Amino acid sequence: MASCQSLSDAPVVINDTTLRDGEQTAGVAFSLTEKLAIASALEQAGVTELEVGIPAMGPAEQEVIQAITASLTTAEAMGWCRMLPQDIACCRGLGLDWVDLSIPASEQQRQSKLGLTESQLLAQIPERVALAKDLGLRVCIGLEDASRASLSSLLRVADAAQAAGASRIRYADTLGILEPFGCFEQLNALVNHTDLQVEMHAHNDLGLATANSLAAVRAGAYSVNTTVAGLGERAGNAPLEEVVAALALLPSLPARSAPAIALAKLPQICQLVALSSGRQLSQQKSIVGEGVFTHESGIHVAGLLKDPNNYQAFQPEIVGRSHQMVLGKHSGTRAIQAIYQHQGIELSHSQAQQLRGWLRDWAECHKRNPNQLELAAFYQQLQTINSEQIVAA
Ligand SMILES: CC(=O)SCCNC(=O)CCNC(=O)[C@H](O)C(C)(C)COP(=O)(O)OP(=O)(O)OC[C@H]1O[C@@H](n2cnc3c(N)ncnc32)[C@H](O)[C@@H]1OP(=O)(O)O
Numbered sequence: 083m084a085s086c087q088s089l090s091d092a093p094v095v096i097n098d099t100t101l102r103d104g105e106q107t108a109g110v111a112f113s114l115t116e117k118l119a120i121a122s123a124l125e126q127a128g129v130t131e132l133e134v135g136i137p138a139m140g141p142a143e144q145e146v147i148q149a150i151t152a153s154l155t156t157a158e159a160m161g162w163c164r165m166l167p168q169d170i171a172c173c174r175g176l177g178l179d180w181v182d183l184s185i186p187a188s189e190q191q192r193q194s195k196l197g198l199t200e201s202q203l204l205a206q207i208p209e210r211v212a213l214a215k216d217l218g219l220r221v222c223i224g225l226e227d228a229s230r231a232s233l234s235s236l237l238r239v240a241d242a243a244q245a246a247g248a249s250r251i252r253y254a255d256t257l258g259i260l261e262p263f264g265c266f267e268q269l270n271a272l273v274n275h276t277d278l279q280v281e282m283h284a285h286n287d288l289g290l291a292t293a294n295s296l297a298a299v300r301a302g303a304y305s306v307n308t309t310v311a312g313l314g315e316r317a318g319n320a321p322l323e324e325v326v327a328a329l330a331l332l333p334s335l336p337a338r339s340a341p342a343i344a345l346a347k348l349p350q351i352c353q354l355v356a357l358s359s360g361r362q363l364s365q366q367k368s369i370v371g372e373g374v375f376t377h378e379s380g381i382h383v384a385g386l387l388k389d390p391n392n393y394q395a396f397q398p399e400i401v402g403r404s405h406q407m408v409l410g411k412h413s414g415t416r417a418i419q420a421i422y423q424h425q426g427i428e429l430s431h432s433q434a435q436q437l438r439g440w441l442r443d444w445a446e447c448h449k450r451n452p453n454q455l456e457l458a459a460f461y462q463q464l465q466t467i468n469s470e471q472i473v474a475a
């Protein structure tokens with residue numbers, strides 16, 4: 083079976099699973115209000131698919147899922163199920179568009195979790211897909227632990243899924259053990275083999291979730307799972323903000339790739355999820371961390387002052403941010419003069435040099451950048467020395 087998927091001009095679909103895998107982060111539990119707010123923010127930013135929860139968790143979760151699907155106006159909603167009749171039945175009447183029917187794809191998990199052989203699982207696929215389709219749902223077969231499965235076995239599952247009338251398969255790197263080159267090979271083999279849409283689900287145990295998601299896109303994946311700020315099991319999933327910014331901003335990725343997502347809304351969405359999850363964003367979290375557009379080093383600031391392109395990967399305004407320049411241990415005289423000038427104070431080169439020395443000691447002692455009041459105090463000190471020198475002369 084040959085697919086023309088990789089030749090498609092359609093942008094990559096983001097299937098965001100903050101409300102399902104994101105909420106599986108140990109200790110995270112969103113309220114209905116929080117889930118509605120997150121779903122709405124994602125939809126307004128242009129995310130077209132949301133994995134919204136697990137109907138088999140029971141009536142309360144089902145009510146929440148129903149409320150979310152009722153609130154969505156354009157985005158499609160997916161529910162996550164084990165490929166069990168009782169789980170599928172829980173999806174009835176929830177307003178879902180999609181269901182992910184998850185099966186273990188590796189021999190390890192098939193045998194050890196379920197005690198089933200590959201052929202026993204394959205034999206279940208037609209009946210379970212039919213049950214879901216009878217509920218009016220489009221079906222994605224979730225290949226849990228696919229990265230520890232043999233490719234030949236994955237291809238057999240893809241064939242069975244396609245024959246049963248599924249629309250998509252999800253390649254899950256459940257344990258985050260893939261690297262981008264291997265990921266490309268696996269996804270490319272699947273994409274070239276099946277007519278189904280192929281979705282990538284990456285985990286970040288080795289810090290490679292974004293890289294693997296981009297490799298999957300290069301390999302022709304139709305869709306990619308993300309979570310806001312990379313929330314999710316253990317080290318989390320591929321962060322929405324990283325994947326969509328990379329797809330939009332990296333010229334080396336296929337031109338078809340970038341989904342129409344409002345990048346400038348990413349910081350706000352990440353703040354909302356940070357607040358709702360109780361998980362603070364790290365200062366250095368790419369795209370949205372407080373410190374990622376803040377510059378202290380003398381050579382960098384001097385370069386930025388001449389032309390921002392000297393030290394920016396992309397304009398921070400694109401992702402709703404701006405450059406900030408601060409003074410600290412690594413400041414140079416150019417930065418010192420520019421920052422004081424911004425406060426209406428002209429410093430001579432020798433004054434800036436003197437301040438540069440003070441800043442080094444001060445920063446080592448305080449482990450932070452001085453604030454405006456502290457900078458004013460430095461200036462007072464400079465003036466005092468200056469007037470003492472005039473008196474002495
Ligand atoms: C990689 C992933 O992220 S998978 C998604 C994981 N997410 C979650 O588990 C969060 C929500 N889960 C829950 O609320 C609960 O686990 C429930 C409601 C789904 C099930 O609860 P319980 O019935 O109490 O079962 P419990 O959680 O203890 O055990 C899970 C059962 O599912 C089975 N199971 C796991 N995956 C599958 C699958 N794909 N297909 C069929 N059965 C499966 C396990 O084998 C186990 O059954 P067993 O003990 O009879 O072998």
Ligand SMILES: O=C(O)CCC(=O)C(=O)O
Nearest residue numbers: 184224225226227254256
């Ligand atoms: O089977 C799936 O849908 C993927 C489940 C998942 O979250 C994972 O394997 O990490």
